[in-house]
Amino acid sequence: MAGRGGFGSARVKEQQARRVLDSAARQRRARKALENLEQDNSHDDPHADLVMSKKALSLFQEDSPEKQRPKRKVRTAEYYKQRFRKNLDQLLDEETSYMEEGDPAEEQVGYLAAQVPPSSKAPRSLCAVCGFTSNYNCSVCGTRYCCIRCLETHQDTRCLKWTA
Template sequence: MTERKESARIKDAEQRRILDEAARRRRQRKALEALEQDNFQEDPHADLKMSKKAPKFEESMDTQTSQPSSRKKKKYRSDHLKYRFKKSFAALIEEEHMTNKDPPNYVSACAKPSKLPPRHFCAVCGYPFA
């Protein structure tokens, strides 16, 4: 009539076995043999046809090696340096504190305590507690 569904977690727990040392070695040896077999298979990409749209990696390597070894200056955009030398928030705060010690600064700025009592809100619905 109706089939009961079984928990996948319970199935997985039942299938797990505690292996002895010999069984572990056998499994490890089989895995290593499978990896070794992969090394001696034919290349699956050997019969691919070249397309005009495909990148030509060989040409770029040949052009670099055929040219004399003259170093070209790399061009950096200004935003590249912004991302490369990005500082953490804590580092920025510390740097600001070291350069600008007289108040007001980020470390010394604070608000006066509130004259009103604190309000508590429900985390689920957002309405204030009574």
């Protein structure tokens, strides 16, 4: 019946219309997606310099008959760690300056020089939609999925939609 009158599975027709990528194109897409994520993540914390208003605090405190001055809070090292927190770019710049100034005999391993050997275990296959273990790959982009519901979600929202 598929040949007569245009009957047939809509999913099969849609699958035939999709473009299938080779492994090199899939790797390029994955690298481009990672670069876009890195660009999105490399910014300063927008809330780092927010200060709580003292007027707002006084509204929630109960008034006592004798107005006593509260004791001054002791500021710990944790306070200064949070107050003067550095982003990743600042930490990397600081590390490179230490490496340039440091003694070459001292072997310091920092963020840029850290290396780990490859894992002896096989990589886990996880669904890109829900995170459960997956047994299937998308035939177009190679993304893993675990069931038809996740495949439909992947095709509707992720597969070749945002990056080309």
